[in-house]
Every structure is written in C-alpha cells, then in structure tokens.
Amino acid sequence: MSQGSSEGFSPYVSFILISSNLIRLFWWYLDRFSVILFLASILMVGCQCTLLYFWVKLKNQAHIKKQKEQQALNRDSTQTESSMIDTTDAEPNKEEELEEFESSFWYWNKFSNYVWCILTMIAAFAALTWLGQDSKTFSDSIGMLSSGIEALLGVPQFWLNFGKKNTAGLSISLIVLWLFGDLYKMSYYQQTEAPTQLLLCAVFQVCTDISILSQFWVYR
Numbered sequence: 001m002s003q004g005s006s007e008g009f010s011p012y013v014s015f016i017l018i019s020s021n022l023i024r025l026f027w028w029y030l031d032r033f034s035v036i037l038f039l040a041s042i043l044m045v046g047c048q049c050t051l052l053y054f055w056v057k058l059k060n061q062a063h064i065k066k067q068k069e070q071q072a073l074n075r076d077s078t079q080t081e082s083s084m085i086d087t088t089d090a091e092p093n094k095e096e097e098l099e100e101f102e103s104s105f106w107y108w109n110k111f112s113n114y115v116w117c118i119l120t121m122i123a124a125f126a127a128l129t130w131l132g133q134d135s136k137t138f139s140d141s142i143g144m145l146s147s148g149i150e151a152l153l154g155v156p157q158f159w160l161n162f163g164k165k166n167t168a169g170l171s172i173s174l175i176v177l178w179l180f181g182d183l184y185k186m187s188y189y190q191q192t193e194a195p196t197q198l199l200l201c202a203v204f205q206v207c208t209d210i211s212i213l214s215q216f217w218v219y220r
Contacts, residue, residue, distance in 0.1 A: 009169065011055055012156035014048040015106045020150035021045050022121055026129040027146055030139040033195060049114070056111045147197035154178065154208035161212065166219045175216075179209040 021041040028038045108114060132138030157175075161167050186202035188194070 009055060010156040010160045011052060011106055013153060014052050014055075016149055016153050016156070017048045018045055018118060019121060020146045020153075021048075022118075022125055023142055023146035023149070026125050027139065027143045029129060030133060031143070031195075034192065037194070037198075045118075049118070052114050053111050056109060056114075060109055143195055143197050147195075147201035151201040151204040151208075153205055154212055158208060158212050158215070161215045161219065167216050172213070172216050175209060175212050179206065179213065182206045182209055 021044045024041045025038065028034075028041070106114075106117075129142075132142075157170070161170065182202055182205040186199065186206060189199040189202055
C-alpha cells in the first residue's frame with residue numbers, strides 16, 4: 001500500500017503469512033528447532049494483523065468517498081430526465097461492488113471478521129496438533145505445509161499485477177525489502193542447518209520476488 005491507497009495490495013499475501021506462521025508455531029511446539037524462528041512467527045502474525053487493519057480502514061474510506069461522489073452526482077443529475085436515467089443505472093453497479101467486497105473470502109470490510117477467522121484457525125491447528133503430537137509423520141507434514149504455504153507468499157501479488165497489467169499502488173521499496181528479507185532467510189537457514197523445508201521455501205520466495213520486481217519494468 002503506497003500513498004494512502006489499498007489498490008496495489010493483495011490481502012491474500014497476509015492470509016498466506018498468517019496461516020503459514022500459525023502452523024509454524026505448532027510445528028515448533030512439536031520439533032523445538034529454533035526459538036528465534038518461533039518469536040519471528042509471532043511477530044509476523046502481529047504485523048500482518050496490523051497491516052490488515054489499515055487495509056480495511058483504507059478500503060472502507062475509499063467506499064465512503066465513492067458513495068459521497070455518487071450522491072453528489074445524483075443531485076446534479078436531477079436537472080434532466082436523461083441524467084436521472086443514468087443515475088438509476090449507476091446505482092446498482094455501486095451496490096454490486098460493495099456487496100462483492102463484503103462477501104469475498106478474506107476481503108471483508110470489518111477487521112473483526114479477520115480476528116474471528118484467525119482465532120478459529122488457531123483452535124483448529126491446536127486440536128490437530130494435540131491429536132498428532134506423537135506422530136513424526138504429522139510433524140514433518142505440518143512443517144512441509146507451513147513452508148509450502150509461505151513459499152506462495154508473492155504469488156497473489158504477482159497474479160494481481162498480471163491481471164491489472166500494472167503495478168499501480170504497489171511500492172517497489174516493499175518488494176525490494178521482501179527480496180532482501182528472503183535472501184537473509186535463505187542465508188540464515190543455510191548457516192543454522194534449519195529444516196530443509198524452510199530452505200526450499202526461501203529459495204522459491206527469492207525467485208518470486210525477482211519476478212514481481214521484473215513486473216515494474218514490464219508494466220512501466
């Protein structure tokens with residue numbers, strides 16, 4: 001999100017980070033690999049919740065602004081019969097757009113919906129972890145699941161840019177930070193002999209970051 005706009009940000013990026021890091025917390029509970037990674041996961045979940053809060057706020061402000069502009073247009077259009085017909089046609093389009101924003105998964109206009117969803121995810125992961133805590137296969141599986149989900153981090157943003165054929169509203173500095181962060185993670189995982197799942201995840205993320213950066217040039 002740049003210049004107070006939410007249009008260039010895909011909230012599914014936050015969904016991927018939150019879900020993968022929540023799973024990683026329970027993976028850590030089973031394998032106890034690195035306290036630093038455990039604390040980093042908690043911090044990441046908190047940061048993404050904060051980001052979603054501001055995204056919802058900006059999105060709602062944009063809807064309010066459009067509604068006020070539509071009301072002003074409606075007042076002006078009452079001058080002629082033809083303009084009144086245009087107003088009747090324009091109003092349902094606005095309502096459909098608002099309804100789509102409210103009903104789409106992870107595109108909610110209330111931050112409380114995200115809170116309840118995250119709490120539900122925590123409860124579900126906790127129950128599964130309790131049931132499979134004695135199984136090495138289960139531990140390896142959730143480790144692979146966590147890393148696999150996180151590896152998809154940049155894919156929604158790449159796909160959003162591809163669909164729009166532009167990178168408007170997306171800060172190039174944000175993607176550069178992603179790239180440096182993923183390069184650091186890859187180096188850290190190599191040096192600390194972290195689980196292989198985490199290293200493969202970092203390598204894929206670096207490739208995705210480079211692909212998104214290339215879109216700034218392609219859609220310049």
